[in-house]
Amino acid sequence: AQSVTQLDSQVPVFEEAPVELRCNYSSSVSVYLFWYVQYPNQGLQLLLKYLSGSTLVKGINGFEAEFNKSQTSFHLRKPSVHISDTAEYFCAVGRLNQGGKLIFGQGTELSVKP
Amino acid sequence: EPEVTQTPSHQVTQMGQEVILRCVPISNHLYFYWYRQILGQKVEFLVSFYNNEISEKSEIFDDQFSVERPDGSNFTLKIRSTKLEDSAMYFCASIGSDSYEQYFGPGTRLTVT
Numbered sequence: 001a002q003s004v005t006q007l008d009s010q011v012p013v014f015e016e017a018p019v020e021l022r023c024n025y026s027s028s029v030s031v032y033l034f035w036y037v038q039y040p041n042q043g044l045q046l047l048l049k050y051l052s053g054s055t056l057v058k059g060i061n062g063f064e065a066e067f068n069k070s071q072t073s074f075h076l077r078k079p080s081v082h083i084s085d086t087a088e089y090f091c092a093v094g095r096l097n098q099g100g101k102l103i104f105g106q107g108t109e110l111s112v113k114p
Numbered sequence: 115e116p117e118v119t120q121t122p123s124h125q126v127t128q129m130g131q132e133v134i135l136r137c138v139p140i141s142n143h144l145y146f147y148w149y150r151q152i153l154g155q156k157v158e159f160l161v162s163f164y165n166n167e168i169s170e171k172s173e174i175f176d177d178q179f180s181v182e183r184p185d186g187s188n189f190t191l192k193i194r195s196t197k198l199e200d201s202a203m204y205f206c207a208s209i210g211s212d213s214y215e216q217y218f219g220p221g222t223r224l225t226v227t
Contacts, residue, residue, distance in 0.1 A: 032214050043220040051214060099145040099164055102216060104157040
């Protein structure tokens with residue numbers, strides 16, 4: 001079975017500051033890793049994904065994440081946040097089989113203040 | 115850009131009533147999913163559907179739930195007799211044959227009173 005832990009439920013940060021949202025996972029099999037963003041009253045939008053290859057993946061809106069197999073982590077980072085980045089961020093894992101379900105973490109609420 | 119659509123955006127129903135939530139996945143996708151998100155909680159997997167049958171379901175997906183692909187475009191989730199605890203946002207998702215990225219719809223907010 002897989003599980004995902006997002007270590008911070010809320011992260012307040014000032015505009016233009018860097019941010020890191022932490023995600024750890026556990027799995028007995030190899031997995032794919034994803035970060036989704038949910039803006040208020042909207043659906044889930046894919047930010048980035050790790051399937052294989054380079055452990056540093058870049059996504060939309062200037063976000064990037066690093067897969068660390070030894071630490072079973074997939075932390076999300078952005079060097080300089082904007083007010084518009086205020087949203088809920090979800091880390092998710094999926095098994096390495098076509099059509100597998102996603103297991104989501106509890107979410108991290110990023111609040112960017114001016 | 116193709117997208118997953120869901121109707122209605124908000125459904126209010128009384129406890130014990132049946133509801134049907136509708137989704138139109140991306141046209142060439144083959145795998146379909148329903149997830150739910152109770153207010154303030156994480157997104158939870160309900161069921162996956164492939165080749166006209168359920169491929170996996172969670173413990174949440176009990177006998178009061180059913181899914182159907184009645185034609186070539188719609189994918190529905192039926193809740194037979196709604197309970198207060200069914201109040202949640204329900205997301206539909208789909209995935210293509212050559213991808214591992216699930217595309218999510220905007221969700222249907224179900225309120226059971």
